[in-house]
Amino acid sequence: xxxxxxxxxxxxxxxxxxxxxxxxxxVTVAVAGNPNAGKSTLINAIAGSRLHxxxxxxxxxxxxxxxxxxxxxTIRLVDLPGTYSLSPYTQEEIIARDYLVRERPxxxxxxxxxTNLERNLYLTVQILELGLPVVMALNIYDEAQAKGYxxxxxGIERMLGVVVVPTxxxxxxxxxxxLEATLRxxxxxxxxxxxxxNYGSDIEAAIAGLAAGLQEKYPQTAENYxxxxxxxxxxxNDAEVAREVRIDPAELANEPLAHLRGAHDEDVESLxxxxxxGLAAGLTREVLHKPxxxxxxxxxxxxxxxxxxxxxxxxxxxxxxLVFKLTFDLSTPFVDWLDALFGGPLKLWTAALxxxxxxxxxxVSLVNDGIVSxxxxxxxxxxxxxxxxxxxxxxxxxxxxxxxxxVMDRAMHAIGLHGKSxxxxxxxxxxxxxxxxxxxxxxxxxxxxxxxxxIPLMSCxxxxxxxALFVGVFFASHAGTVIWSLYVLGIILAIVMGLIFKxxxxxxxxxxxxxxxxxxxLPSFKSLCLHTWEKGKHFLVKAGTFxxxxxxxxxxxxxxxxxxxxxxxxxxxxxxxxxAPIVEPLGFGNWQAASSLLSGLMAKExxxxxxxxxxxxxxxxxxxxxxxxxxxxxxxGIGSSFVGAVRQAVANVTSTFGIASLSLGGMAGSxxxxxxxxxxxxxxxxxxxxxxxxxxPPCIPAALAIAQELGSWKWFGISFFxxxxxxxxxxxxxxxxxxxxxxxx
Amino acid sequence: MHIAxxxxxxxxxxxxxxxxxxSFWKKKGGCHGCNGNCTKR
Numbered sequence: 001x002x003x004x005x006x007x008x009x010x011x012x013x014x015x016x017x018x019x020x021x022x023x024x025x026x027v028t029v030a031v032a033g034n035p036n037a038g039k040s041t042l043i044n045a046i047a048g049s050r051l052h053x054x055x056x057x058x059x060x061x062x063x064x065x066x067x068x069x070x071x072x073x074t075i076r077l078v079d080l081p082g083t084y085s086l087s088p089y090t091q092e093e094i095i096a097r098d099y100l101v102r103e104r105p106x107x108x109x110x111x112x113x114x115t116n117l118e119r120n121l122y123l124t125v126q127i128l129e130l131g132l133p134v135v136m137a138l139n140i141y142d143e144a145q146a147k148g149y150x151x152x153x154x155g156i157e158r159m160l161g162v163v164v165v166p167t168x169x170x171x172x173x174x175x176x177x178x179l180e181a182t183l184r185x186x187x188x189x190x191x192x193x194x195x196x197x198n199y200g201s202d203i204e205a206a207i208a209g210l211a212a213g214l215q216e217k218y219p220q221t222a223e224n225y226x227x228x229x230x231x232x233x234x235x236x237n238d239a240e241v242a243r244e245v246r247i248d249p250a251e252l253a254n255e256p257l258a259h260l261r262g263a264h265d266e267d268v269e270s271l272x273x274x275x276x277x278g279l280a281a282g283l284t285r286e287v288l289h290k291p292x293x294x295x296x297x298x299x300x301x302x303x304x305x306x307x308x309x310x311x312x313x314x315x316x317x318x319x320x321x322l323v324f325k326l327t328f329d330l331s332t333p334f335v336d337w338l339d340a341l342f343g344g345p346l347k348l349w350t351a352a353l354x355x356x357x358x359x360x361x362x363x364v365s366l367v368n369d370g371i372v373s374x375x376x377x378x379x380x381x382x383x384x385x386x387x388x389x390x391x392x393x394x395x396x397x398x399x400x401x402x403x404x405x406x407v408m409d410r411a412m413h414a415i416g417l418h419g420k421s422x423x424x425x426x427x428x429x430x431x432x433x434x435x436x437x438x439x440x441x442x443x444x445x446x447x448x449x450x451x452x453x454x455i456p457l458m459s460c461x462x463x464x465x466x467x468a469l470f471v472g473v474f475f476a477s478h479a480g481t482v483i484w485s486l487y488v489l490g491i492i493l494a495i496v497m498g499l500i501f502k503x504x505x506x507x508x509x510x511x512x513x514x515x516x517x518x519x520x521x522l523p524s525f526k527s528l529c530l531h532t533w534e535k536g537k538h539f540l541v542k543a544g545t546f547x548x549x550x551x552x553x554x555x556x557x558x559x560x561x562x563x564x565x566x567x568x569x570x571x572x573x574x575x576x577x578x579x580a581p582i583v584e585p586l587g588f589g590n591w592q593a594a595s596s597l598l599s600g601l602m603a604k605e606x607x608x609x610x611x612x613x614x615x616x617x618x619x620x621x622x623x624x625x626x627x628x629x630x631x632x633x634x635x636x637g638i639g640s641s642f643v644g645a646v647r648q649a650v651a652n653v654t655s656t657f658g659i660a661s662l663s664l665g666g667m668a669g670s671x672x673x674x675x676x677x678x679x680x681x682x683x684x685x686x687x688x689x690x691x692x693x694x695x696x697p698p699c700i701p702a703a704l705a706i707a708q709e710l711g712s713w714k715w716f717g718i719s720f721f722x723x724x725x726x727x728x729x730x731x732x733x734x735x736x737x738x739x740x741x742x743x744x745x
Numbered sequence: 746m747h748i749a750x751x752x753x754x755x756x757x758x759x760x761x762x763x764x765x766x767x768s769f770w771k772k773k774g775g776c777h778g779c780n781g782n783c784t785k786r
Contacts, residue, residue: 359753360747360749360750360753362750363753363757366757542768545764545767545768546764546765546768548760548761548764549760549761549762549763549764549765549768550761550765552757552758552760552761553758553761556754556758
């Protein structure tokens with residue numbers, strides 16, 4: 001990774017007026033901070049919908065960026081990955097450091113968690129080494145005050161030479177003041193240079209010696225990089241920096257450095273780290289006054305229960321169950337509403353439109369039975385996906401997910417991993433693809449590979465439409481519990497497969513890792529909605545592109561050879577009939593189920609889409625019916641049924657903890673698909689089908705992500721093979737076992 | 746099958762092929778790892 005800095009044009013700083021920035025120029029602001037310091041919330045509060053989310057070049061670490069205007073000045077906000085330091089140990093740290101050194105932003109907003117000052121100041125000390133103007137956002141300030149912390153803000157400003165603005169991003173407090181301070185600092189960076197912190201006489205002498213040597217032997221390099229920072233890095237034998245600047249630190253050996261090495265038992269890198277920690281600790285002692293702790297803090301009280309050795313896992317399972325129950329309570333009325341919309345007015349409108357265009361009769365079938373049924377059945381379950389993402393985001397934002405990883409640590413150790421690996425696996429509940437990419441945050445290739453192999457067993461959002469359909473038909477009165485059992489089955493199978501892999505492919509010791517437990521906090525509704533949207537929107541994009549395309553292809557496969565009367569004789573039917581005997585022992589040996597599963601290898605939602613197409617009532621149904629109501633009355637009906645759905649959702653959620661049992665009976669209840677599913681499956685076969693869908697390879701993008709992330713098609717092959725075999729085996733056990741137990745056939 | 750049928754068929758299959766092409770071979774924005782900056786394409 002290149003660290004070659006971008007040189008500032010000479011005179012750029014001098015050209016700025018003293019009190020207000022030049023209106024034409026864009027002020028580039030990097031936002032740096034620890035994970036869980038509220039950085040994302042702060043950026044969302046400042047930039048909101050103007051945020052552009054992408055990736056850092058060449059890697060899969062998310063990059064958020066926003067360009068907006070404040071008081072007539074254009075500001076470009078660049079969100080750096082959350083890091084605890086700027087040491088080159090993780091990809092996030094390298095990206096953050098690389099950006100600050102290479103791009104030289106106009107200033108840095110350092111987001112500091114006011115409730116965890118000491119740890120956050122360690123990063124601050126490192127940022128100050130770069131010599132860039134810094135504005136500190138003392139975030140989560142309300143919690144610090146609620147805890148009785150007294151922070152000497154002026155003291156921090158005085159000691160560090162930075163402007164400090166207390167903020168509470170969750171309530172959008174202090175953000176305006178932060179932006180004002182940012183503009184003031186950017187307008188006159190010369191007056192806002194941070195203090196040079198004193199690292200002690202021995203280290204300072206060594207830094208000075210190295211800096212002098214650099215200026216003498218490498219004047220160009222010394223000019224291009226922050227000199228003090230470069231000297232520190234070369235002292236620490238930072239291999240990446242040495243490689244980039246092509247300087248052997250041994251060439252710059254000097255007497256003070258030799259003294260430093262000789263006089264201390266530690267290596268210089270450890271010594272520097274100790275010094276920085278010492279400064280952070282000392283500064284904290286100076287500026288922070290904590291009240292005497294007479295009562296146990298709320299976080300500790302909650303942790304006593306949720307991290308309890310015996311209660312931890314049951315609490316986690318209960319939390320997940322509640323998530324599923326609330327998800328379906330909230331989303332079911334909207335699913336019904338969308339079902340009515342796609343099944344009724346939309347089909348009538350498309351038929352009318354095609355009639356106006358004088359399109360052939362078969363195009364009505366293609367659009368209605370293919371596209372509207374295929375994409376529509378997927379879109380109907382978008383409320384379920386968004387509701388699920390909302391509640392998972394709530395658990396994440398509240399700090400509970402970190403606890404879930406912690407309580408799973410023991411189980412993870414059993415399979416040769418640690419709790420940190422459970423975090424990408426939890427991400428897999430949303431979508432397996434980013435979860436597989438998230439494994440690169442793990443320390444060792446062994447952890448990364450093993451975790452990536454297990455992630456597909458985490459039930460992603462794309463599988464929800466399949467569960468929702470079958471549960472709605474067969475298990476409506478216990479929907480939450482049945483779906484919860486599938487998720488739990490996925491976790492249990494991940495543990496079992498992890499054990500098998502540990503004994504076979506991944507022998508060795510489990511590494512030790514310390515996990516951070518952020519304090520509990522209530523995320524703001526706006527932040528929850530933004531994160532939910534970020535997680536869920538790709539399902540909408542996928543429905544509008546990939547699934548739409550595949551629905552068209554599937555319609556042709558169902559209707560070719562041209563003029564085929566019996567769907568079983570179509571190309572899809574013939575393929576399905578070949579596969580059907582393989583899944584016959586699993587209870588769903590019909591060609592419709594077999595070909596749906598085959599198409600589901602592209603993406604899991606397509607299983608439902610394909611079924612929707614296969615079971616759609618063929619013929620020009622819209623024309624066969626009685627004259628449709630007028631356009632106006634249809635729109636009125638859609639509006640009033642939506643209001644009814646909202647009322648029903650509110651009633652469902654408010655009665656969650658008491659009276660109403662979960663009902664999915666109405667979910668797609670009137671459609672031909674549910675009738676066909678009821679006709680072609682038994683409850684036992686339906687459960688076996690859902691188990692198969694849970695376990696067999698999630699989708700082509702996830703399989704490609706495994707190959708790409710692990711850099712080998714071998715792992716792709718292993719992953720694909722074990723999932724197919726396991727899916728067949730588990731569905732067989734469920735179906736045949738169920739029959740033996742007399743649960744029906 | 747008439748010429749109109751063939752034209753309509755080409756229209757729908759064209760849409761499908763284009764969307765698949767965009768989804769797989771010409772990803773924009775959501776590309777994992779490059780965000781449109783990849784020089785290898």
